Amino acid sequence: MKALVTYFSQTGNTEKVARAIHEALHVRKDIVPIQDLQDAGGYDIIFCGFPVHAHSVPGKAQAVFKLLPEGQRIALFSTHGSLRGGQLPKQAFEHAVGLASKHKILGTFGCRGKVDHRVIEALMKQPEHKAWAEEAMSAEGHPNEADLADAKDFARSMMSKLG
Ligand SMILES: Cc1cc2nc3c(=O)[nH]c(=O)nc-3n(C[C@H](O)[C@H](O)[C@H](O)COP(=O)(O)O)c2cc1C
Numbered sequence: 001m002k003a004l005v006t007y008f009s010q011t012g013n014t015e016k017v018a019r020a021i022h023e024a025l026h027v028r029k030d031i032v033p034i035q036d037l038q039d040a041g042g043y044d045i046i047f048c049g050f051p052v053h054a055h056s057v058p059g060k061a062q063a064v065f066k067l068l069p070e071g072q073r074i075a076l077f078s079t080h081g082s083l084r085g086g087q088l089p090k091q092a093f094e095h096a097v098g099l100a101s102k103h104k105i106l107g108t109f110g111c112r113g114k115v116d117h118r119v120i121e122a123l124m125k126q127p128e129h130k131a132w133a134e135e136a137m138s139a140e141g142h143p144n145e146a147d148l149a150d151a152k153d154f155a156r157s158m159m160s161k162l163g
Pocket residue numbers: 008009010011012013014015050051052053054055056079080081082083088089112113114115116119
């Protein structure tokens with residue numbers, strides 16, 4: 001059994017979750033940032049992580065889906081500023097699921113990640129984004145220990161699906 005954790009992370013939040021997932025895996029395993037990934041062959045499962053940007057998957061993270069073998073079993077994870085379980089992060093996963101149409105998605109996991117203060121300041125200046133900016137502010141401190149523990153549970157449950 002061999003697993004890969006690959007992720008895109010601009011400010012470090014998704015990387016923290018990626019490392020927690022990697023730590024929870026008790027098989028042969030690699031962890032590689034998406035931008036350094038060259039060969040994704042030979043894995044039983046690939047965990048792919050990205051931050052939500054503009055309710056979607058950032059372009060730099062989208063590139064990974066082209067590298068994955070057809071029929072590859074994957075598990076998606078993301079971090080986002082908005083509240084967990086809300087409509088906005090769900091939209092980003094729907095986008096990712098569309099991009100991964102040639103792969104077998106075993107599950108998804110999302111948790112909050114603190115939002116860069118420059119993004120919040122820029123959003124606050126635009127009345128149409130003010131509500132979102134206020135929500136984003138409360139993501140401070142995430143991902144926290146509880147989020148990382150949930151990420152590890154997610155990793156274990158994905159592994160148990162492999163049989
Ligand atoms: C340019 C930009 C756009 C973002 N857009 C969203 C968004 O649409 N929805 C959301 O919930 N969070 C959004 N965020 C917040 C990030 O998803 C969140 O801070 C995430 O944890 C960052 O992960 P990273 O540290 O791995 O880059 C945005 C952040 C940036 C920098």
